Amino acid sequence: MSVQARMQNPTTLLPDAVKAINLLYKAAHSAGVPGSTLELVHLRASQINGCSACVDSGARNARKAGETEERLFALAAWRETPYFTDAERAALALAESATRLADRADPVPDEVWNEAARHFEEKELAALVLWLATTNFFNRLNATTRQPAPQHWG
Template sequence: MSTRFDYYKACPEATEAMLKLEEFIKSSGLDAKLYELIKLRASQINGCSYCIDSHTGDLKKMGETDQRLYLLSVWREVPFYSEQECAVLALTEAVSRISEAGVPDDVYEQVMRHYDERQFMVLIMAINTINSWNRIGIATRLLPKQK
């Protein structure tokens, strides 16, 4: 199995647009570690091997524990994530699987206990951005490098 093509070389304008979204999110005040948790959980849902590898490594560099990384896909089953993180992970799952049930009211209300409307929009953009990256990675068969 190999990468189909280099998406950046094929269409740098599209990649630059995606990078502008990343810049917006990084400058929005969203906690960097929380953003990486969003990226990793969405990538797990979408099955993007490159992004799972990349964001796991980024979280490790940020000091995330192995246990929290291993258990992220079952975050509801363990007491290792804060109430705020759980709200964002629930939103990440709902938005990443939007066709299944939309964003249920209980998920929206849980998030709004911790964030205002602007921050909610930043979270939505963060989730949308990683979902887009996942789709680019999967469609072009972007693969992680073996270590």
């Protein structure tokens, strides 16, 4: 069964949205959080949400940024692998909590927040939260309109 888009990506129909998205991207990526960490949390949230377009682009962007295939292959099981730093683990825990809001009464428990705050300054935490919200925004746009991952040959 092939996935077909229901409509073009809404940002192509509402060009002013692209300007806002670009500003969010720029803000999140200018606060000092390592680019690899931002790529990992984007990819993990997209995996959770089942956004094929974002999983595809996230993995490709992470590889372009120097991420190893070993770490990318293990990302869904990051707790059980030795491949991630403590700071990355804190960011990934925050990503999962911020993405799975309805899974528990306290969606982002203090222990998750406090561990992230141990590794990231307040400005960096703001960037992580903003990037996670932006990622979840992308995931919801793509899932709602059934934007497929592009086909890559070769």
